[in-house]
Amino acid sequence: MEFSHGGHATALILPSVILAFGLVRGDPVDPLLLAIAYLIPLVIYAYDYYRELDRDRLTQPERAGYLKKKGRIYPYLISGYVASLSALIVLYGRCLPELAAMIGVLLGAGMLYTAFLKRMTRFVPGFKSFYVTGVWVLAIALMYIIYSGRRPEALLPVLVCFMFIKLATNAVFYDLRDIGADGRDGLKTIPVVLGWRRTIQLLYLLCLLSPVPLLAGMLAGAVPGGAMALLAFTAYDLGFVRLAETKGEAGMAARHYAVADFEFLPWPAAVAACLWLLDVYGPAPTAALMALAVGGSVLLAWLLLGPSNLAEGRG
Numbered sequence: 001m002e003f004s005h006g007g008h009a010t011a012l013i014l015p016s017v018i019l020a021f022g023l024v025r026g027d028p029v030d031p032l033l034l035a036i037a038y039l040i041p042l043v044i045y046a047y048d049y050y051r052e053l054d055r056d057r058l059t060q061p062e063r064a065g066y067l068k069k070k071g072r073i074y075p076y077l078i079s080g081y082v083a084s085l086s087a088l089i090v091l092y093g094r095c096l097p098e099l100a101a102m103i104g105v106l107l108g109a110g111m112l113y114t115a116f117l118k119r120m121t122r123f124v125p126g127f128k129s130f131y132v133t134g135v136w137v138l139a140i141a142l143m144y145i146i147y148s149g150r151r152p153e154a155l156l157p158v159l160v161c162f163m164f165i166k167l168a169t170n171a172v173f174y175d176l177r178d179i180g181a182d183g184r185d186g187l188k189t190i191p192v193v194l195g196w197r198r199t200i201q202l203l204y205l206l207c208l209l210s211p212v213p214l215l216a217g218m219l220a221g222a223v224p225g226g227a228m229a230l231l232a233f234t235a236y237d238l239g240f241v242r243l244a245e246t247k248g249e250a251g252m253a254a255r256h257y258a259v260a261d262f263e264f265l266p267w268p269a270a271v272a273a274c275l276w277l278l279d280v281y282g283p284a285p286t287a288a289l290m291a292l293a294v295g296g297s298v299l300l301a302w303l304l305l306g307p308s309n310l311a312e313g314r315g
Helices: 013-025 031-051 053-059 061-069 074-092 096-115 117-122 127-148 155-177 179-184 190-194 196-209 211-219 225-231 234-251 254-262 267-281 283-304 307-314
Strands: none
Touching: 013 031, 013 127, 013 155, 013 225, 013 267, 031 074, 031 096, 031 127, 074 096, 096 117, 096 127, 117 127, 127 155, 155 179, 155 190, 155 196, 155 211, 155 234, 155 254, 179 190, 190 196, 196 211, 196 234, 211 225, 225 267, 225 283, 234 254, 234 283, 267 283
């Protein structure tokens, strides 16, 4: 419960992505900086959950009920996260002014959104999704520059484009969950503006577009071959969009939306496995295996998550 409802699964996205791309480029593993990368979004999301507790009682009653039980200690818990983050920054020592300034900007951007900027979605369609995605991508880019300790060169634009599409897919998918409440509040999120069916179509398009920057970067020689492991997760994205399509708005529960965040957690392991395959079998057989895995996974998801199978499962 704490792992999901406390924001820990979401917070692990940042260190997982940084570690995955670090493995792709052969950067040394830096546990201290990865811990800092974990605490940055954890502070932001803990603050957001605490501020939105009353609203979440309608849209996410399970999470709201869990957090309400520890409501009295929640301010102290957030303070503990901030204190831990500050201590790790001091312990890290290197690039201290740059790291502190960068983290200050990211925390400020995240908390400013919760406190004030979320209302902008009433006037700017899709602002919520674009802003949240932009802050995430900014955090990934800045943290990876410090993590690698060297100029990322041509990798950085590829990383930014790839992650923007990936995280925009997640942000829009999560907005499906709040389509009713956001509509009542006058928030012009993408699902509210487009409706359920057309949002699903947009999500399919984003899923198919997401591997394009990474594949182009690999073909151009800007991205090492180990990144092909991340192309396999296109099947995962298509799977959770297919689930939303077949279940419909009424059939989706909180646990179904949570699967989107879990995609990023196995990225480092997938890259490590791909690097091993490249070392043992070479590029061509590894690429063939990845293509087979993607194609098989998409086919399996389409068969297992079809309307008839889900209806049988409910029966």
